[in-house]
Structures are given as C-alpha cells and as structure tokens.
Amino acid sequence: MKQPLLQNERFVQIAAPLFVGVVFLCFWELAVRAAELPVYILPGPVAIAKSFVTDWAVLFHSLMMTLKVTLLAFVIAVVLGTAASLLFVQSRWIEVSLFPYAVLMQVTPIVAIAPLIIIWVKDTTWALTVCAVIIAIFPIISNTTLGLRSVDPNLMSMFRMYRTGRWQQLIRLRIPSALPYFFGGMRISTGLALIGAVVAEFVAGTGGSQAGLAYLILQAGYNLNIPRMFAALGLITVTGILLFALMVWLSDRVLRNWHESALKVEQ
Amino acid sequence: MVKQLKAIRDEVVVSMTASTKTDDQTRAFGGRPVVEVAGVDKVYGNGTVALKEVDLTVGEGEFVSLLGPSGCGKSTLLRVMAGLGEASSGTVKWWEQDYQVVGGKGRKLAFVFQNATLMPWARVRKNVRLPLDLAHEHGADAEARIDQALEMVGLSKFGNAYPRELSGGMQMRASIARAMVTEPNLLLMDEPFGALDEMTRNRLNDDVLRLWKEKGWTVVFVTHSVYEAVYLSNRVVVMAARPGRVVEDVRIDAPYPRGAEFRVSTEFADYCRRVSLALEKASAQGEEDH
Numbered sequence: 001m002k003q004p005l006l007q008n009e010r011f012v013q014i015a016a017p018l019f020v021g022v023v024f025l026c027f028w029e030l031a032v033r034a035a036e037l038p039v040y041i042l043p044g045p046v047a048i049a050k051s052f053v054t055d056w057a058v059l060f061h062s063l064m065m066t067l068k069v070t071l072l073a074f075v076i077a078v079v080l081g082t083a084a085s086l087l088f089v090q091s092r093w094i095e096v097s098l099f100p101y102a103v104l105m106q107v108t109p110i111v112a113i114a115p116l117i118i119i120w121v122k123d124t125t126w127a128l129t130v131c132a133v134i135i136a137i138f139p140i141i142s143n144t145t146l147g148l149r150s151v152d153p154n155l156m157s158m159f160r161m162y163r164t165g166r167w168q169q170l171i172r173l174r175i176p177s178a179l180p181y182f183f184g185g186m187r188i189s190t191g192l193a194l195i196g197a198v199v200a201e202f203v204a205g206t207g208g209s210q211a212g213l214a215y216l217i218l219q220a221g222y223n224l225n226i227p228r229m230f231a232a233l234g235l236i237t238v239t240g241i242l243l244f245a246l247m248v249w250l251s252d253r254v255l256r257n258w259h260e261s262a263l264k265v266e267q
Numbered sequence: 268m269v270k271q272l273k274a275i276r277d278e279v280v281v282s283m284t285a286s287t288k289t290d291d292q293t294r295a296f297g298g299r300p301v302v303e304v305a306g307v308d309k310v311y312g313n314g315t316v317a318l319k320e321v322d323l324t325v326g327e328g329e330f331v332s333l334l335g336p337s338g339c340g341k342s343t344l345l346r347v348m349a350g351l352g353e354a355s356s357g358t359v360k361w362w363e364q365d366y367q368v369v370g371g372k373g374r375k376l377a378f379v380f381q382n383a384t385l386m387p388w389a390r391v392r393k394n395v396r397l398p399l400d401l402a403h404e405h406g407a408d409a410e411a412r413i414d415q416a417l418e419m420v421g422l423s424k425f426g427n428a429y430p431r432e433l434s435g436g437m438q439m440r441a442s443i444a445r446a447m448v449t450e451p452n453l454l455l456m457d458e459p460f461g462a463l464d465e466m467t468r469n470r471l472n473d474d475v476l477r478l479w480k481e482k483g484w485t486v487v488f489v490t491h492s493v494y495e496a497v498y499l500s501n502r503v504v505v506m507a508a509r510p511g512r513v514v515e516d517v518r519i520d521a522p523y524p525r526g527a528e529f530r531v532s533t534e535f536a537d538y539c540r541r542v543s544l545a546l547e548k549a550s551a552q553g554e555e556d557h
C-alpha cells in the first residue's frame with residue numbers, strides 16, 4: 001500500500017521545515033541583490049556558500065577543535081552530573097547542603113569567570129572544557145535528581161515490603177524511573193556544552209593551531225571577511241542541531257518501549 | 268480496695284472478651300490471629316483522620332472483606348495491615364509479633380494495590396518475577412511459578428508485552444499474578460477486580476477461593492461490591508467514613524466450596540440484604556457527621 005507523501009509523518013517532519021528554510025534563503029538572496037548591499041555588510045547565501053567551499057579546510061579544522069571541546073565537556077558533564085545526582089538522593093542532608101552550590105554555578109555568568117579559569121588552567125583545550133562543563137552540568141544534575149526522586153510511591157512501598165536494600169532500589173527502581181528525565185537533561189546539556197565552548201573561546205581569544213570556530217569568527221570580524229563569519233556561524237548552528245537530534249534519537253531508542261515521550265500514540 | 272476491685276473487674280472483662288474472640292474464631296476457622304489491629308488511629312499529615320479506634324483481628328485461614336463508602340479508609344487500613352503505613356496510635360501485630368517476623372517462612376505477605384503499580388519499563392513477565400528477583404529466587408522452580416501465576420490470570424500469551432500494551436483489567440491481573448508468585452501466607456488485596464468485567468471477575472473470584480483453600484491463605488480483601496464480599500468471605504467488615512471506623516462485622520456462615528448455586532441461593536440473597544443494610548447505615552452515618 002502506498003501512502004500519500006503528505007500523510008507520511010517522517011516526510012512532513014523533514015520537508016516542512018526544509019521548505020521554510022529554502023523560502024527564507026531565496027528571499028534573503030533576492031533582498032540582498034535588490035538592495036545591492038555590499039558583501040562586508042550583509043552577504044547573501046550564495047556568497048556564504050562560496051566561502052564554505054573556498055575556506056573549507058580552515059573551517060573544518062576549527063569545527064573539529066570546537067567539537068572536541070564540546071563533546072569532552074558534554075561527557076564530563078554527564079558523568080559528573082549523574083554522580084552528583086546519585087549522591088544527592090542518598091540523603092536529604094547532602095542534597096540541601098550541596099544543591100545551592102549547583103544553582104550558584106548555574107547562575108554565575110560564564111563570561112565573568114572564564115578569564116579566571118583561563119588563567120588557572122594552562123592548557124587551552126582544558127580551560128575551554130572546564131568553562132563548558134560549568135554551564136552544561138546543571139540540567140543534568142537538576143533533571144536526574146528530579147527523576148531519581150520521581151518514583152511511583154506504591155512501587156517504592158512494594159520494594160520496602162520485600163525489604164530491598166538501597167542498591168537494589170537504585171538499580172531496579174530509581175534509575176529506570178529517572179531515565180526519561182535524564183535524557184531530557186541531556187538534550188538541553190548538549191546545546192549548552194556547545195555554547196559554553198564557543199563563549200569561552202571568545203573570552204580566551206586564543207588562536208594558533210588550537211583555534212576553534214569562535215576564534216575564526218573573531219578573526220573574520222577583524223578582517224571584515226563577513227561571508228566566512230556567516231559560514232562559521234552556520235557551522236555552529238548546524239552542529240548544535242545535529243547534537244540535539246542525536247540526543248532525541250538516543251532517548252527515543254532507549255525509551256521507545258515504554259515512555260510516553262517516545263511512543264507513537266495509537267488511539 | 269476500690270482500686271483492687273477495679274483491677275479484678277478489668278481482668279475479668281479482658282479475659283471475657285479474649286475468650287469470646289477465640290471462641291468465635293474456633294467455631295469457623297480455628298486459626299491463630301495472623302493480623303491484629305488494636306485501637307489504631309491514622310491521621311494523615313494534612314489532618315485527615317482516616318482511621319479512628321479501629322480494632323480488627325484476622326485469624327489464620329480467614330477470608331475477610333472490607334466494605335465501605337469511598338474514602339472511608341479501607342485502603343489506609345489495608346496499608347496499615349501490610350506495615351506500609353505507620354499507625355498514628357494503637358498497635359498492629361503480625362502472627363502475634365511485631366513487623367520483623369513478616370517475610371520469614373510461613374509468614375509471607377503479599378499486597379495488591381488499588382492501581383496496578385507495574386514497572387512501565389519492564390515486560391509483564393519481568394514484572395511478575397519482581398518479588399522473586401528481590402528475594403534472589405531463580406531457577407526452574409521460580410519459572411514454573413511465574414508460568415502458573417500468568418496462566419491463572421489468563422496472561423500466558425502476554426508475558427512479553429509491556430504494561431502499556433495491556434488493558435486496565437489486564438494490568439490489574441498482572442499485578443495479581445505478581446502477588447501470587449511469592450506464595451504468600453497473608454494476601455492483602457485492594458479492590459483487585461474493580462476494573463474487570465463480570466465474567467472475568469467471577470472466574471477470578473472462583474480461582475482465588477480455590478487457591479485460598481488449597482494453599483491455606485489468609486486473605487483480606489477490599490471491595491465495593493456487596494455480592495463479591497458475600498460470595499467470597501467468611502466475614503464482611505463494614506466501615507463508615509469520617510472518621511474511618513469499623514461499624515459492623517457480619518459473619519457469612521455458608522459452607523465452602525461455594526459455587527454458582529450459592530450465588531442464586533436465598534441464603535446468599537439474605538446475606539446480601541443484611542450487608543447492604545449495614546452499608547447503607549454506614550454511609551448515612553458518614554454523611555451525618557459531615
């Protein structure tokens with residue numbers, strides 16, 4: 001049986017935003033041409049695409065640097081954040097004593113402390129990673145802690161009735177209950193890790209072989225190479241979207257059998 | 268002098284009530300008390316008095332139903348009997364001892380919650396196996412018991428399904444299977460068949476009665492159905508609301524095994540009438556207080 005394309009959920013999900021994007025780009029190009037804007041004020045998509053091709057080597061190298069920091073920070077944030085959550089649910093005391101500091105870390109503007117971190121941590125990659133971790137870790141901590149606490153109280157009663165130890169409660173009950181929240185935290189955290197990596201690099205302003213996309217943007221700004229600036233910006237955006245999509249895919253795979261977020265509701 | 272007299276009188280009263288109690292139990296079931304609830308009050312944190320001065324003793328091998336208007340504290344009482352909720356005052360004893368003995372050999376307790384309370388991330392079979400997993404019981408014997416329990420509730424074909432793929436009634440049956448699998452001595456069930464159709468309900472009633480006899484269970488069963496209560500129980504305990512309390516304890520002396528003919532007998536109808544009257548009175552009392 002062949003389904004009409006417009007009723008295919010997947011097709012619509014991809015085609016609709018793509019259509020909007022193409023219309024927008026066309027409009028942009030036409031507007032730039034009609035107004036005869038110089039390329040150093042606002043380049044059209046065609047000029048940006050050209051820059052993608054000619055500058056690909058340097059763009060790609062910078063992308064890899066930024067991606068390295070982002071992924072490193074994300075992994076560290078997930079590991080440390082989960083560990084902190086597990087610690088928090090062990091006792092109310094630990095949570096009330098430490099949670100405010102997690103919030104403190106969250107509300108401190110990263111641009112304000114990045115210079116300090118860059119002074120303290122010699123290696124640039126690690127300095128940037130530390131900054132990115134600081135802002136990526138909070139959603140993991142807060143979501144996972146919430147999840148570990150959101151256990152069906154009747155199920156908990158049952159575990160207690162069978163005199164189950166803490167460890168078994170954690171493995172069999174708390175962790176599975178927390179998974180949807182944990183994945184929710186991961187979705188937010190990937191984006192923040194990327195933002196952290198870029199912002200920290202802006203503050204650090206270090207170039208050389210370690211230069212990432214942020215430095216490329218800075219440099220392109222000095223040289224009024226606006227198409228390259230846009231190309232770098234585009235790469236950052238696309239990277240963020242892909243990382244987010246990856247997280248959605250991952251959580252759907254893990255939760256698809258049971259959690260409402262990953263189910264296709266059949267009425 | 269007066270004090271002494273008073274003490275003697277108290278003693279006599281105590282021994283009298285005690286002896287009538289055991290007499291009553293020996294007449295029908297002869298068992299030692301399995302759960303004793305004495306003078307239990309339960310006040311929730313928000314000030315709701317869910318139970319007030321509740322006394323209830325369930326003897327070994329009894330089948331006791333709790334009946335009462337919605338919100339009268341049946342679930343609360345059942346939870347107290349399961350050791351899941353601390354009583355605010357009064358005492359609860361299991362096998363004439365404290366909660367520590369529960370779970371030991373011959374003193375196993377199983378609880379069926381009012382809603383199915385399954386783990387949504389685990390397949391039905393894994394859910395049913397949970398109590399065995401928690402007790403580190405594995406092997407062929409455990410598997411056989413799981414098969415048996417699934418078979419009994421008619422879910423043999425659904426072991427690999429996830430709870431969300433089952434209807435509400437099927438989820439409830441899975442939850443019952445989970446309770447059965449431990450081979451409990453004391454089975455506490457909170458409206459286990461409320462969500463089922465008449466036919467399934469009757470069949471499961473008969474299954475529970477059969478197992479109750481076979482395995483020598485003691486059962487406390489919460490229901491809203493007068494018919495179900497009378498059909499199953501040897502005692503129907505009627506409760507009233509605000510505050511939740513026991514108002515009547517109706518003995519159903521019809522012999523077991525009970526079958527389809529019992530359902531249509533005049534004896535059954537008479538008991539149902541009596542219990543209904545008690546229930547009406549209890550409901551009216553609840554409203555008066557309010």
Ligand SMILES: Nc1ncnc2c1ncn2[C@@H]1O[C@H](COP(=O)(O)OP(=O)(O)OP(=O)(O)O)[C@@H](O)[C@H]1O
Pocket residue numbers: 311312313315316317335336337338339340341342343344381511
């Ligand atoms: N966790 C709780 N916190 C506060 N009040 C509660 C709690 N659980 C129950 N109650 C209150 O205690 C009273 C008895 O509740 P319970 O659940 O025992 O009633 P029930 O007889 O089982 O009712 P139903 O037949 O509707 O299941 C109700 O008035 C209810 O509002």
Ligand SMILES: [Mg+2]
Pocket residue numbers: 341342343381457
């Ligand atoms: Mg209830």
